[in-house]
Amino acid sequence: MTTLDFAPAPGAAPLHRMVLAQAGAEIRSMLRNGEQLLLTMIIPVLLLVGFSAAPLVDVGGGSRVDFMTPGVLALAVMSTAFTGQAIATGFERRYGVLKRLGATPLSRTGLMLAKTLAVVAVEIIQVVVLSGVAIALGWRPASSPLAVVSLILLILLGTAAFSGLGLLMAGTLRAEATLAGANLVYLVLLGCGGVVFPLSKFPESVRPVLEALPISALTGGLRSVLTDGAGLPLAAVAILAAWAAVSLFITSRTFRWE
Amino acid sequence: MESPAVEIIDLVKRYGRTTAIDGLTFSAARGAVTAILGPNGAGKTTTVEICEGFRRADGGTVNVLGLDPSRAELRAKVGVMLQAGGVPPAMRCGEWLRLMSRFHASPLDPAALLDRLGLTEHARTPYRRMSGGQQQRVSLAAAVIGRPELVFLDEPTAGLDPQARHACWELVSDLRTAGVSVVLTTHHMDEAEKLSDQIVIIDHGRVVAEGTPTSLTGAERQLRFRARPGLSLDELLAALPGGSAAKESPSGHYIIEGQVGPELLATVTTWCAAEGVTADDLSIERRTLEDVFLELTGRELR
Numbered sequence: 001m002t003t004l005d006f007a008p009a010p011g012a013a014p015l016h017r018m019v020l021a022q023a024g025a026e027i028r029s030m031l032r033n034g035e036q037l038l039l040t041m042i043i044p045v046l047l048l049v050g051f052s053a054a055p056l057v058d059v060g061g062g063s064r065v066d067f068m069t070p071g072v073l074a075l076a077v078m079s080t081a082f083t084g085q086a087i088a089t090g091f092e093r094r095y096g097v098l099k100r101l102g103a104t105p106l107s108r109t110g111l112m113l114a115k116t117l118a119v120v121a122v123e124i125i126q127v128v129v130l131s132g133v134a135i136a137l138g139w140r141p142a143s144s145p146l147a148v149v150s151l152i153l154l155i156l157l158g159t160a161a162f163s164g165l166g167l168l169m170a171g172t173l174r175a176e177a178t179l180a181g182a183n184l185v186y187l188v189l190l191g192c193g194g195v196v197f198p199l200s201k202f203p204e205s206v207r208p209v210l211e212a213l214p215i216s217a218l219t220g221g222l223r224s225v226l227t228d229g230a231g232l233p234l235a236a237v238a239i240l241a242a243w244a245a246v247s248l249f250i251t252s253r254t255f256r257w258e
Numbered sequence: 259m260e261s262p263a264v265e266i267i268d269l270v271k272r273y274g275r276t277t278a279i280d281g282l283t284f285s286a287a288r289g290a291v292t293a294i295l296g297p298n299g300a301g302k303t304t305t306v307e308i309c310e311g312f313r314r315a316d317g318g319t320v321n322v323l324g325l326d327p328s329r330a331e332l333r334a335k336v337g338v339m340l341q342a343g344g345v346p347p348a349m350r351c352g353e354w355l356r357l358m359s360r361f362h363a364s365p366l367d368p369a370a371l372l373d374r375l376g377l378t379e380h381a382r383t384p385y386r387r388m389s390g391g392q393q394q395r396v397s398l399a400a401a402v403i404g405r406p407e408l409v410f411l412d413e414p415t416a417g418l419d420p421q422a423r424h425a426c427w428e429l430v431s432d433l434r435t436a437g438v439s440v441v442l443t444t445h446h447m448d449e450a451e452k453l454s455d456q457i458v459i460i461d462h463g464r465v466v467a468e469g470t471p472t473s474l475t476g477a478e479r480q481l482r483f484r485a486r487p488g489l490s491l492d493e494l495l496a497a498l499p500g501g502s503a504a505k506e507s508p509s510g511h512y513i514i515e516g517q518v519g520p521e522l523l524a525t526v527t528t529w530c531a532a533e534g535v536t537a538d539d540l541s542i543e544r545r546t547l548e549d550v551f552l553e554l555t556g557r558e559l560r
Contacts, residue, residue, distance in 0.1 A: 004370055006436035009405040011363030012334040021360035029348060092346065100344030103310055104361045105334045105404075258312070 012105030019114045022106055026118035030084060039079040039186065040126060045133055048072045051196055052137045058201075062227070069134040069141070070222035071195035074158065076126040078215055081119050081159045083186045086166035089115070090178030093170060098257045108257075119159060127155075142229035150225040150232045157240035158218040164247025165214070171255030189215040194223075214243040261324030263288045263408050263439035264309055270317030271304050271463070278304045280463040281318070286456065291430060291440040293454035295447070295547065301463040302443035303341055306410050309441070310338050323408055334362065337406035339397045341413050345385045351396045352381030355403060362404035371399045375425060391422040398426060402433065409433060411442040415449060427453055447547035451475075459551060466554040475545045481514040481526060483537035494529045498522065507552070518542055 012018070030036050051057060052065040092098050101111055131139070141147070165185075169178045191197065193215030199207055210216055221236030264286040271279035279301045286292035294302045307313045308320055311327040320327055323335055345354050352372060359365035372378050375395045380388060385396065394417060401409050411430070415423040430453055433440055444450055450457050451471045458468040467474060487510040494504050494514075502516030514526060523542075530537045 004366055004374055004432075006366075006402065006405065006433050006438055008335075008407040008436070008438055009364045010335040010407055013361055013363055018361050021357055025349070025353070025357050028353075029346065032348065095345070095347060096340055096343035097346050099312065100338070100340060100400075102312070103333060103336070103338040104358065105330075106361050107330065 015107075015110055018104075018106045019110050019117065022101075022111060022114035023117040023121070026088075026115060027121050029088070030080075030118065030122050033088075036084045036088070039083055040076060040122060041129065044072045044076045044079065044126065044130055047075070047196060048130060048133055049137065052134075057197055063138065063140075065134055065137045065139045066141075066227045067198075067223070068196070069130070069139050070226050071219045072130055072134075073127060073155075074193070074215060074218040074222055075190060075195045076130060077123055077155055077158045077218060078162050078189060079186065080122050080126065081162035082166040083182045084122075084166075085115065085119060085163060086169045086182040087175075087179050089167060089170035090173065090175040090182075093257065094175035096258070102257060116159075116163065119163065120156075123155065123159065141226040144229070146231060147225050147229065151222065153232070154218060154221045154225065154236065154240065157237060157244060158214065161214045161218075161240045161243035161247060164244055164251050167255060168247055168251045171251060171257075189213060192216075194219040212239060214240055217243075260288060261321060262286060263290075263323060264292070264441055265321040265324075266305070266309075266318070267320075268318035269305065269308065269315055269320060271301075271308060271313065272316050278463050279308075279315075282460065282463060282465060283318075284458045284465050284468055286439065286441050286458075288439050289434070289437050290455040291434050291442070291453050292456045292458065293450035294441065294443045294458050294460060295445065295450045295551075296443075296460040297445060300460045302445075302460065303412055304463075305460070306412050306441065306443055310336070310410055334404060335407045337401035337404060337409040339401035339409070339411045339414055341416070344397060345393070345400075347386035348384050350382050350384055351377060351388065351392075354385065354396065355399055358400045359403050364405060365403050366405060368399075368403065371403060375399055375429070376422075390417040391419055394418055395422065395425070398429065402429070402438075406438065408439040408441070411440065413443055413445075415444070415446065423449075447551075451547060457547070459547070459554070461551075461555045467550060471547070474550050475547060479518045479542055479544050481518050481522065481540070481542050483512050483526075483530075483540040484510055485512060485530070485535045485537055486510065489533060489535065493532075494526065497525050497529060512537075513549075 048068055052068045055064070102108070166182065169181055173181065192210050193213050195215065199210055199216060202210055217236040217239035221233040224230040224233045262285040266285065267283050269279050269282040270277070282301070282305060294305060296302050304313065308315050309322050309327055311332065322332055325332055352368065355368040355371065359368050372381055375398065377392060377395055380392055385393060388396065394414065398411065398414055401411065415426050418426060430440055430442070455470065456468065457471055457474055459466050487506070489506070491504045491506070495502070498504065498516060502514065504512065504514045506512050514522065516522060527537065
């Protein structure tokens with residue numbers, strides 16, 4: 001039998017080590033969870049391949065894959081930062097995991113940092129996979145330095161906005177309600193956010209509302225940068241920043257750890 | 259002088275209109291095992307969770323290792339075992355312990371700790387697939403992995419089979435030997451009696467008694483028997499030597515305290531014969547914590 005020295009030697013690990021350890025655990029659990037992979041990888045890839053290959057939707061001229069890829073990238077960001085994170089965090093709260101982590105030296109700020117790192121890491125995998133598939137399907141995106149910077153900024157702002165909304169649900173609703181709600185919102189935003197169906201197909205009267213949705217801002221922003229080669233889309237940036245600020249502020253006031 | 263591991267003065271905690279903790283005062287010494295004993299709903303978990311910083315007190319003072327429970331520096335010094343849950347269901351238990359160890363500067367080796375708690379073969383088993391007893395041991399391991407100064411264990415042996423309970427008791431005893439302060443809650447008298455240096459009995463959010471196991475149960479023995487309820491004890495008391503006590507509690511159960519020996523036994527049986535009753539289940543025992551609790555509160559502990 002191994003001897004264990006229980007003599008007290010308390011001390012917290014350095015913050016970066018705690019955050020990396022927690023982020024690693026979060027990434028592993030996201031990649032291991034079948035339902036999460038369905039949302040974050042399989043559905044976006046299927047949509048990309050299906051709608052690019054077959055003329056199912058009138059994208060209004062131009063290449064179908066050029067139209068589809070930015071929308072699917074936006075969907076990927078939403079699936080990880082919003083749907084996946086909301087469900088996972090809701091159940092962590094329900095199972096007392098957030099409470100238990102609160103009794104470790106990892107601070108709440110450290111935990112949120114770890115969650116953000118994990119979400120961004122999974123998004124990088126998604127972008128690589130989806131871009132690979134899209135390029136194989138003939139996608140030719142704009143690739144100027146400004147386009148790359150705009151892409152990163154839009155994805156980060158989108159991540160912040162969707163994380164804020166996801167954590168708002170996870171921190172206030174019951175885990176089952178979060179599960180149902182987050183999936184429903186995912187479907188609704190997939191349908192009405194310009195991901196697959198162009199917003200121009202919707203009636204004039206509802207378009208201003210749809211355009212103010214975070215998914216539409218992210219989709220539209222990515223499309224104008226990657227497909228149209230436009231500069232930084234300021235309207236999209238402003239909409240995403242507003243969603244991020246409001247949702248994160250309300251979340252910080254309402255989030256219940258137990 | 260070094261502050262106690264836990265010092266609680268006039269603690270009050272309300273949930274809505276219910277007062278869960280009602281002026282609780284006690285302290286837990288450093289390097290000792292302190293058991294908080296009480297029936298379900300007595301306020302044990304609330305008390306411990308206030309000490310752990312999960313809940314805020316509505317009144318009174320709580321110091322943990324001389325600090326306010328909300329202080330961040332306590333998180334590294336204090337190990338916590340929740341009453342239930344706290345581990346992601348899909349996570350393998352070895353993975354969970356490695357994660358918990360990475361939050362600490364000089365943690366115990368997760369593999370050695372798994373081995374010690376008999377969990378090595380389950381290291382790759384997801385938490386939700388483990389038995390209740392195995393899950394409890396994972397939580398116990400996580401509480402001690404950071405080599406804390408003080409450990410809070412909330413019902414550490416609830417749902418454990420006798421063997422696993424024994425393993426838990428051994429671990430607590432090793433912690434004590436190593437100089438770790440332990441505060442645990444339980445509603446098992448045998449556990450409190452066997453493990454602890456100090457017992458705090460609480461009920462309705464108040465301390466009803468505290469002391470060492472021996473001081474609470476008393477060194478004295480007592481004579482007990484059952485007979486028809488409502489016997490008059492006056493004549494018996496007159497016949498017994500001075501300083502003896504006799505009572506009926508609960509109805510039909512008689513307890514005689516004093517110099518329990520052959521003479522006392524003879525006096526009692528003579529009295530029974532005179533009363534025309536047969537004493538059933540006559541026995542001479544040490545008082546148990548159960549008796550102490552019943553005496554103090556008029557209720558059974560469980």
